[in-house]
Amino acid sequence: MKKEKKTANPSRQEISLKNLYLDPNNFRLIHEQDYVETPTSKIKDKVVSQRTFRLIAGERNQNIQDLIESFKASGYLPIDQIQIKELENGDYMVVEGNRRVAALKLLANEYETKNIDLGNLHPSIFDNVPVVMYEDGDDMHYLTLMALKHISGNKKWGEWNQAKLLEKMYLSHHLEEDEICRRIGISKIELRRSLRALSLVEQYRNSDYGDQFDESKFPIFREVARNADLKVWLDWDDSSYKAKNTANLEFFFSWLSREPIEEPGDDGQVGYGKKFRDPAIIKRDDVVTLGKIITDTRAMAQLKSTRDINAAYRASDLVFRERQEAAIKSLANEIDILSQMTIREGYLPEVGNAIGRLQSIVDKTRASGLFGVEQKTVFHDRIDSHFSELEVSNYKVLQQLRLKKLSKVNLLAGINNSGKTTLLEAIYLLSRQNDFDGLLEVLRRRGKISEEHLNPEWFIDQLPQEIKIQGVFDNRDASVSIRHYKEENSGIDKTLYLETVEITSSFGAIKQEASTRIYKGEKRETHAGHIKLLCPTIYSSPFFLNEPHRYAPFYHKSMQSKALPKIFDFINKHFIPSVSDIRLVDESRRFLVNDRDFQVAPDLTDYGEGVQRVFFISLIFAAAQNGVVLIDEFENAIHTALISKFAGFIYDLTREFNIQLFLTSHSKECIDAFVLGIPEADIKDFSAIALVEKEKKIIAREFSGVEFKNLVEAGDVDLRRAR
Numbered sequence: 001m002k003k004e005k006k007t008a009n010p011s012r013q014e015i016s017l018k019n020l021y022l023d024p025n026n027f028r029l030i031h032e033q034d035y036v037e038t039p040t041s042k043i044k045d046k047v048v049s050q051r052t053f054r055l056i057a058g059e060r061n062q063n064i065q066d067l068i069e070s071f072k073a074s075g076y077l078p079i080d081q082i083q084i085k086e087l088e089n090g091d092y093m094v095v096e097g098n099r100r101v102a103a104l105k106l107l108a109n110e111y112e113t114k115n116i117d118l119g120n121l122h123p124s125i126f127d128n129v130p131v132v133m134y135e136d137g138d139d140m141h142y143l144t145l146m147a148l149k150h151i152s153g154n155k156k157w158g159e160w161n162q163a164k165l166l167e168k169m170y171l172s173h174h175l176e177e178d179e180i181c182r183r184i185g186i187s188k189i190e191l192r193r194s195l196r197a198l199s200l201v202e203q204y205r206n207s208d209y210g211d212q213f214d215e216s217k218f219p220i221f222r223e224v225a226r227n228a229d230l231k232v233w234l235d236w237d238d239s240s241y242k243a244k245n246t247a248n249l250e251f252f253f254s255w256l257s258r259e260p261i262e263e264p265g266d267d268g269q270v271g272y273g274k275k276f277r278d279p280a281i282i283k284r285d286d287v288v289t290l291g292k293i294i295t296d297t298r299a300m301a302q303l304k305s306t307r308d309i310n311a312a313y314r315a316s317d318l319v320f321r322e323r324q325e326a327a328i329k330s331l332a333n334e335i336d337i338l339s340q341m342t343i344r345e346g347y348l349p350e351v352g353n354a355i356g357r358l359q360s361i362v363d364k365t366r367a368s369g370l371f372g373v374e375q376k377t378v379f380h381d382r383i384d385s386h387f388s389e390l391e392v393s394n395y396k397v398l399q400q401l402r403l404k405k406l407s408k409v410n411l412l413a414g415i416n417n418s419g420k421t422t423l424l425e426a427i428y429l430l431s432r433q434n435d436f437d438g439l440l441e442v443l444r445r446r447g448k449i450s451e452e453h454l455n456p457e458w459f460i461d462q463l464p465q466e467i468k469i470q471g472v473f474d475n476r477d478a479s480v481s482i483r484h485y486k487e488e489n490s491g492i493d494k495t496l497y498l499e500t501v502e503i504t505s506s507f508g509a510i511k512q513e514a515s516t517r518i519y520k521g522e523k524r525e526t527h528a529g530h531i532k533l534l535c536p537t538i539y540s541s542p543f544f545l546n547e548p549h550r551y552a553p554f555y556h557k558s559m560q561s562k563a564l565p566k567i568f569d570f571i572n573k574h575f576i577p578s579v580s581d582i583r584l585v586d587e588s589r590r591f592l593v594n595d596r597d598f599q600v601a602p603d604l605t606d607y608g609e610g611v612q613r614v615f616f617i618s619l620i621f622a623a624a625q626n627g628v629v630l631i632d633e634f635e636n637a638i639h640t641a642l643i644s645k646f647a648g649f650i651y652d653l654t655r656e657f658n659i660q661l662f663l664t665s666h667s668k669e670c671i672d673a674f675v676l677g678i679p680e681a682d683i684k685d686f687s688a689i690a691l692v693e694k695e696k697k698i699i700a701r702e703f704s705g706v707e708f709k710n711l712v713e714a715g716d717v718d719l720r721r722a723r
Helices: 046-057 065-074 098-114 139-150 159-172 177-184 188-205 215-226 228-233 246-255 284-293 297-306 309-315 317-339 345-368 420-432 436-447 456-462 548-560 564-574 609-623 640-656 668-677 680-685 705-714
Strands: 004-006 012-015 083-086 092-096 129-133 259-264 270-277 387-395 398-403 409-413 466-473 476-485 497-507 510-519 524-528 537-540 579-585 590-595 628-631 660-665 686-694 697-704
Touching (some): 065 098, 177 188, 188 215, 297 309, 387 420, 409 668, 420 436, 420 628, 537 609, 564 579, 564 609, 609 640, 640 660, 680 705
Parallel strands (some): 409 686, 628 660
Antiparallel strands (some): 012 129, 497 510
16 A cells, blocks of 8 residues: 655645544643653654554544545545654654544554445545655654644634643743743733643642542632632632632632541441542632632631532522612612603503512512521522422322322323322422422412412412421422411411411421411411522422413523524424524414424424423433432323433433422333333333222332333233232
């Protein structure tokens, strides 16, 4: 096989793949655990070549998969030059273009050994790879070339790889800062930020926690290097590039790291076991949050005791001041605008309603003493696990119902009136803790009543006399108890007063209470020290009112998380091939469909209920991130043939957004299709629960995913009637 083909331009040649060797010292690889700096004399060594290919290609070739698909689809397009450097005996090392050469080597090997289909890639490319000779052998020139392409250019490396290259220019080649910036076109701010971050990394590596460093932590250090408040707190010295406040530095390194937990041994001696507390700071945004609260004594005390950065932020005065100030400023500005206008008569009822709501906020705040309390916060924004156990001691038809085999996805089955919806409501109430609005939502859903038409007397009539629900959430005990009664208080206006609803809840060692007085008319007042929820929890039911405007915040969350394209793709593939987009029209709070079969975008409600249900169910997952999703009668309006595919799709969403899913069904076809729709490798994340009546009491029959799938595949098993 020929080694090279000369062209008109002596620097341009065509070289056989067999004579091209990947660069084992490529800065793309320095963060890899198996990376070893290799002398030039060892580049052609077989072990070195194989290791370099593996590091560049990635696990299962994931780092070059895009190039493989591109080559097969479009052939080899020499848009970017492959630059090479001469070795001995007519061989060459790739200076620039290592990924492309790795992809070609993989395709060449599979073509020769497996005779794979190359698509539009002609096999002649393997003998005639167009390359350009890299003429300048100077190491500094090479570093500059890499920096221009992968730091200031359009094919950027990760932050760690970029910083290590800059460090080599600065420390190994002793270039001045101005010279580095001039050579590669970056600002001195960016250069110094990288060098500061690397120096802080070195301090971390020399600390007790140094063995926990990996390059994924580097963006955190880089964020610290740009945060003025944290640099003051650490007493950062720009002359030595060191943090001098060793006590604060130790705290910071501790929050970045796993901390071993002391445990007593069999001999009674206390030592370190195998359990660890997770890091408090795991991403760049956590550093931003830390910078905001670093001078808040109460927030820092919370962080040191709980290692929960979000709890510390919520404990600070800052969060409430920011939200209140922004809301009040916005309100004041809008009132200023309205004061300069003559309001049309048709708008007067809406303005009057707004005034009433504002007055209600003022009255409720004065009555409850909830000054500055955020009523919809959660205990922890990040959780390790969700519900592992549940016990409904007393709620409607459910008495002493226990569930102990809960998983990520839990399918509740049973015949009509077996308590499936009641169980979903119980989970919802437990998640909402002492939040009265959670109870309100459950009852108005049951009655299919919009909030503005809710009758307080009807609400009291629908309330069970007592509700008690317990469970284990995120490895801690949780409970909620609800009762309603008439207060014997002479200070209450008895002509309007109906009853008081008392909610007592607990999560771990934290107990909460809320007391809400219900009056005739729409007025009610809640007294509570604070109101915190276990996690974001969203309930979807096909039997509730058609209120698409309620899905507007879910739509925005899905858009921010980039989940929308996946939802559109699913609908396009399995329901309506002509649909490419569904947009929220803010003016009317409606959803319009971009459908190529229509000249004017139709409303989503013009389509079948199945499409609407799939779309609305899919939207809620991003909004419930790290929380719980409850779906009643999952199969309603969705064709049986699509249940399995939709099951697989929403399972992917539960994993992507770290969600625990509970859903009910009374259809055997749906139940069987759902369990078969979950991939074999993930069936461990599934549980099937049958609610059945035994001796006039509802009990639960629980099956792990593996157990139930085996039953479904073995024969005609009906979970709804499990005994």
